[in-house]
Amino acid sequence: MNRTEPLVLGIETSCDETGIGIVRGRTLLSNTIASSMDEHARYGGVVPEVAARAHLEALAPSIDAALAEAGVTLQDLDAVAVTSGPGLAGALMVGIGAAKALAVSLGTPLYAVNHLVGHIAADILDADAEPLEYPTVALLVSGGHTSLLLVRDLTSDVELLGETVDDAAGEAFDKVARLLGLPYPGGPEIDRAAATGDPKAIPFPRGLSRASDMAKHRYDFSFSGLKTAVARWTEQREAAGEEVPIADVAASFREAVVDVLVTKALAACADHGVPRLLLGGGVIANRRLRDVAAARAAAAGVALRIPPLSLCTDNGAMIAALAAELIMAGREPSHLAFGADSTLPVTEILVGRA
DSSP: OOSSSOEEEEEEOSSSEEEEEEEETTEEEEEEEEEOHHHHHTTTSOOHHHHHHHHHHHHHHHHHHHHHHHTOOGGGOSEEEEEEESSOHHHHHHHHHHHHHHHHHHTOOEEEEEHHHHHHHGGGGOTTSOOOOSSEEEEEEOSSOEEEEEEEETTTEEEEEEEBSSSOHHHHHHHHHHHTTOOSSHHHHHHHHHTTSOTTSSOOOOTTOSHHHHHHHTTOBOOHHHHHHHHHHHHHHHHTTOOOOHHHHHHHHHHHHHHHHHHHHHHHHHHHTOOEEEEESGGGGOHHHHHHHHHHHHHHTOEEEOOOGGGTSSOHHHHHHHHHHHHHTTOOOBOTTOOOOTTOOTTOOEESBO
């Protein structure tokens, strides 16, 4: 195996996107994504069984497309990598089965890795960025996860500082969009509606931000109460026969989410003496979140890193990148007995070590 610049194919099937990525060391060669979002839109959210079937249909053509884009063959690969968790169990199983079949048939090592840590590894593939420094605080925000991490070393030392205790931020966007009669997925729709709204129009609550919450939940997130507050506010307006100002509600809701995310992330930087913050996950596509994080990080003297948006959503390139880092660090591959782990802890970076 080439441990200096390993050629790795990564498979990501943790939710509704079939991601196949190929990297050579820290160089991105291809990033192919087949999304089943349109199939889930009619249900207003991701349906696990639908996602698993979509992965089955998309895997082979996505692998072919990624290989063609990278200009390599399966026989050229030094290793195969796959997401072991966290994620939807059925969806994970599809990717894991494909990865095991590829690894066995090709006689190549297999690396089963953590989806959340993969989001951090995506930053490595930004050819225009300086090398990632350690330690760094990472805020990962997606449809299924909202996590705050302290990364001392990408391949060996990632600590969970806090996470959502109920709805993830992305879930809250979807649910509030539904309350306002906006289509799925909610994130882009809330963003569009908020563009003409007043973010200070409605003082929606900031979950787990009161002094009484900070001792136990300083780095944790809660968006369920915020979602309920939006529902109650709109219900009261409708009951009074008044029109609901969609733009103001969307802007005020978005501001509450962004305020909590950025405040807690910068608090973690200050508390741990880390002048670096990395953002990852699909919700980072929210422009207001990026703008507020940039302004407040600069004011706090914290360097902000955001991977290219094409690498923020779930993708196979980040999985391949993490495996490549593990290979270059001398880590041994996974054994074939590992399985899907929908609640895999972020501290377990490499699964099923041989």
